[in-house]
Amino acid sequence: MRALKIEKKPSLLDNLVGKFVKIIEKYTCYAIVSGYVSILLGEERPTQDVDIIISPLEKNKAKEMYGELLSVGFEIPENFENFFKILFELKEKVDVFTQEKWYFDLKVAKDLFDRFTLENRIKVIIGPIELFISPPEIQIPYKLYLGAEKDIKDATFLYHKLRNIIDEEKLELIAKEMKISLEILGNEKKKI
Numbered sequence: 232m233r234a235l236k237i238e239k240k241p242s243l244l245d246n247l248v249g250k251f252v253k254i255i256e257k258y259t260c261y262a263i264v265s266g267y268v269s270i271l272l273g274e275e276r277p278t279q280d281v282d283i284i285i286s287p288l289e290k291n292k293a294k295e296m297y298g299e300l301l302s303v304g305f306e307i308p309e310n311f312e313n314f315f316k317i318l319f320e321l322k323e324k325v326d327v328f329t330q331e332k333w334y335f336d337l338k339v340a341k342d343l344f345d346r347f348t349l350e351n352r353i354k355v356i357i358g359p360i361e362l363f364i365s366p367p368e369i370q371i372p373y374k375l376y377l378g379a380e381k382d383i384k385d386a387t388f389l390y391h392k393l394r395n396i397i398d399e400e401k402l403e404l405i406a407k408e409m410k411i412s413l414e415i416l417g418n419e420k421k422k423i
Contacts, residue, residue: 234354249360262352
């Protein structure tokens, strides 16, 4: 498993994410995806949500996880039965709120890309916190697929920041599968 150590003091958001995933990892495999990955790695931009993909869970384990999240102060608008149905049966996102200004978008792995993300996740160590993030080989094409200015900026930032650990062959293969051109990374790719 690849690992990165970040030399910075964890932010309030980093600590909150660490608290959240410490509970999640007791019950299932997870990977943080999307915008927070760039923020964690040093990009300065705002976010309100942290997207997390998890492996499927049996109902009894999901109920334990749900109960533990509530017991430490996270807020889930749905009762357990609705939480389970939305997340694990319908495979749609469930929002988990915090006392702070951020919330978590919890999603269950539902396709080949999600499974790749979980199987190839990267450990990130920031102070006493250990987190798992999506691999750049899927994170970068996904951000380009989203196509908003902030997403393209994230993709370029991640490519530059993680170029020493990127498997170029996998990156190109996944981009091709997603029907995404990596051309926009052109100047960054020439630096390799």
